[in-house]
Amino acid sequence: MKSKHSTGLAQLIEEKLDIYFARLNGACSKGCLYEQIIREVEKPLLKATLKVAQGNKLKASEMLGINRNTLRKKLKEHALE
Template identity: 45%
Template sequence: MNRENEIAACVERALDTYFQDLDGETPTGIYDMVLACVEQPLIEKILHFSQGNQTRAAEYLGINRNTLRKKMAQYGIE
């Protein structure tokens, strides 16, 4: 299994657990919830990997540096 499939499988298992734990409640905002759960640690890891170099981190992520800075502010990442 390649890394992308491992990540997808992990998200799938987490969502299975989430749906089981709903106990009849109607889910809302799942997309934003999953994005926030994945995006914050992703950005933190990439910043660590790039030794805090935001330009390099943005390149690794395939996003604009300004977008990275906005997301860092959104999640309180310094």
């Protein structure tokens, strides 16, 4: 069963992706879209989760369902550490 929040988030993302695709107007080269979107979404996800976890990386990693070392690696990749 999906929570109310996940359904709302999915709808919001879909709406924003519709706008994004309209602005691209076919400009994205073949094969780049998935990585580009994941890269752009990951940073704000990490920032928001750390904010909710009040900077506690262990708590943030548990919320995200990833290993704490993976979180640290991702924070470094996104210059958030």
